[in-house]
Amino acid sequence: MDDPQDQLIEGVKPPHESASPSVAPPPHSHLPVPVLPPRRTGRLRRVAVALLAVALVGGGGGYYWWKQAHPPLPVGISFGNGRIEADEIDIDTKYAGRVAELFADIGDLVSPGQVVARMDTRDIAQSLSKSEAQGRQAQHAVDEAQANLVQQQTQQTLAAQEMDRARNLLKNGWTTQEIADQRQQQLDAANAGLAAAQARITEAQHALEAAEHDAGYYKVEIADNTLVAPKRGRIQYRLTNIGEVLAAGGKVFTMLDFSYVYMDIYLPTEEAGKVKVGADARIVLDAYPDHPIPAKVSFVASEAQFTPKTVETQTERDKLMFRIRVRIDQDRLQAHADAIRSGLPGLTYVRWNPTVEWPKNLQAAP
Numbered sequence: 001m002d003d004p005q006d007q008l009i010e011g012v013k014p015p016h017e018s019a020s021p022s023v024a025p026p027p028h029s030h031l032p033v034p035v036l037p038p039r040r041t042g043r044l045r046r047v048a049v050a051l052l053a054v055a056l057v058g059g060g061g062g063y064y065w066w067k068q069a070h071p072p073l074p075v076g077i078s079f080g081n082g083r084i085e086a087d088e089i090d091i092d093t094k095y096a097g098r099v100a101e102l103f104a105d106i107g108d109l110v111s112p113g114q115v116v117a118r119m120d121t122r123d124i125a126q127s128l129s130k131s132e133a134q135g136r137q138a139q140h141a142v143d144e145a146q147a148n149l150v151q152q153q154t155q156q157t158l159a160a161q162e163m164d165r166a167r168n169l170l171k172n173g174w175t176t177q178e179i180a181d182q183r184q185q186q187l188d189a190a191n192a193g194l195a196a197a198q199a200r201i202t203e204a205q206h207a208l209e210a211a212e213h214d215a216g217y218y219k220v221e222i223a224d225n226t227l228v229a230p231k232r233g234r235i236q237y238r239l240t241n242i243g244e245v246l247a248a249g250g251k252v253f254t255m256l257d258f259s260y261v262y263m264d265i266y267l268p269t270e271e272a273g274k275v276k277v278g279a280d281a282r283i284v285l286d287a288y289p290d291h292p293i294p295a296k297v298s299f300v301a302s303e304a305q306f307t308p309k310t311v312e313t314q315t316e317r318d319k320l321m322f323r324i325r326v327r328i329d330q331d332r333l334q335a336h337a338d339a340i341r342s343g344l345p346g347l348t349y350v351r352w353n354p355t356v357e358w359p360k361n362l363q364a365a366p
Helices: 004-011 038-069 122-172 177-224 314-318 330-335
Strands: 077-092 097-102 115-119 226-228 233-238 251-268 280-285 288-300 321-328 345-351
Touching: 077 233, 115 251, 122 177, 177 226, 251 288, 251 330, 251 345, 280 321, 288 345, 321 330, 321 345
Parallel strands: none
Antiparallel strands: 077 251, 077 345, 097 115, 115 226, 233 251, 251 321, 280 288, 280 345, 288 321
16 A cells, blocks of 8 residues: 555656646756855944944044144135246256266265366367467567567667767768768668567567467366356256267256245136235145245246136136245255255145234244
């Protein structure tokens, strides 16, 4: 006798067997569907809430710190972004030539008049030696002409004395007219010789001056081939090497002028129109946020930038930006020359209302 349970099992068919034989079962129907336990889902929610709370607390703390470090500016002070810049000076050759020596390199701090390079001047030195030899020869000619002048002066004096005696003798009848005429001819010849000697001295002196001028020119040329730093600053680029031949005006170094360090910013029309040349300013570099640098406004652009020159509407006028340049005091630059860097980003604060006090974080140290 069949087991009732077996009959129950046999009487119940699986869903796919009860369906039409022509319909295929769905793919992967045998794979289970993953379901997260309720306990794990709650843990993930708690972690997400905790992270969100930490982010909110951190953001609030960061905002509080930023507000403490950057308190709101009073009306009368404007600011803008910029970079510290220094005037670049090219140290060039005046004449074409070969680089013989280099006495500086990138990053070196140089002083006014310091020799930084020297060009090959051997050919000029030879020309200088020739001119100096010609000068010595011309000096000998001058000395000889002066000695000849003294001789001619002596002969002229003697001829003049003999002429005077001949006149006296002729007046008393103690000599003949022929002798008197001879004495006159001797005097005339002595005068001509004296004039010629004086002319030779002038000619020799001119030759000497020409030789001295040539020698002086070559000395200047040699000096100009010795390149020196025109101002105090730092070498930023070295553009050549020893042995290279450069044309006239070839660049050897580019240096930063430490006597002119500035930052350019841009302010809108409403604020820029109130800024005057000479107004106080502060430069705060990103690298030194706690050390505001005193500066002065040295330039205010007369034309706007970023928009067309001619605008008709109020909205367009509000978009106009004017360039403002603030310059650091030279005495402060000299005292901190080792800390000067070009290209450092930062903020510049301009006080266009002189009655407004600087905030505590922008008060410069004396």
